[in-house]
Amino acid sequence: MKTLCEDNSWRIKYYVCDKLSDLVKHLGKDNFKKYLFSYYLKYLQDTEPELRSIAASKLDIAGSALDVDEILQKVLPIVKTLSTDTQNYVRTSLASSFLALCSVVGKKHTSDIILPIFLQLLKDEDSDVRINLFKKLNEITKVLGVDTLS
Helix, strand or coil: CHHHHCCCCHHHHHHHHHCHHHHHHHHCHHHHHHHHHHHHHHHHCCCCHHHHHHHHCCHHHHHHCCCHHHHHHHHHHHHHHHCCCCCHHHHHHHHHHHHHHHHHHHHHHHHHHHHHHHHHHHCCCCHHHHHHHHHCHHHHHHHHCHHHHC
């Protein structure tokens, strides 16, 4: 697995990331964190936008295997950077999955950290980004409530 994760071809890493759900399921949360999490973080920051995009689309899966502190300290700073990515499809992928982190980090961190990113993406010029946010709106309203969100 390490050989695949460190392959020089971004396409190989893309397929590893594409199978993240299966990997987390079969390895378990502890082994994911121990062996694959550092690679996943690198994929989120890769120079290839296709790899950043697939990694961003898997934030819900990765987030479900992580602790709150790991998300706050390692994942959300990268999410903030991805929210201004130059590639529309990276932002679109991000919008489709990052709101799942709300239920993991809780109300305070959702309000303080995730909500500003959500509001920024809500103003995105690309309609697909905004549409993906609306598709996942229930993720943030479950944590903050409709009144707080409005």
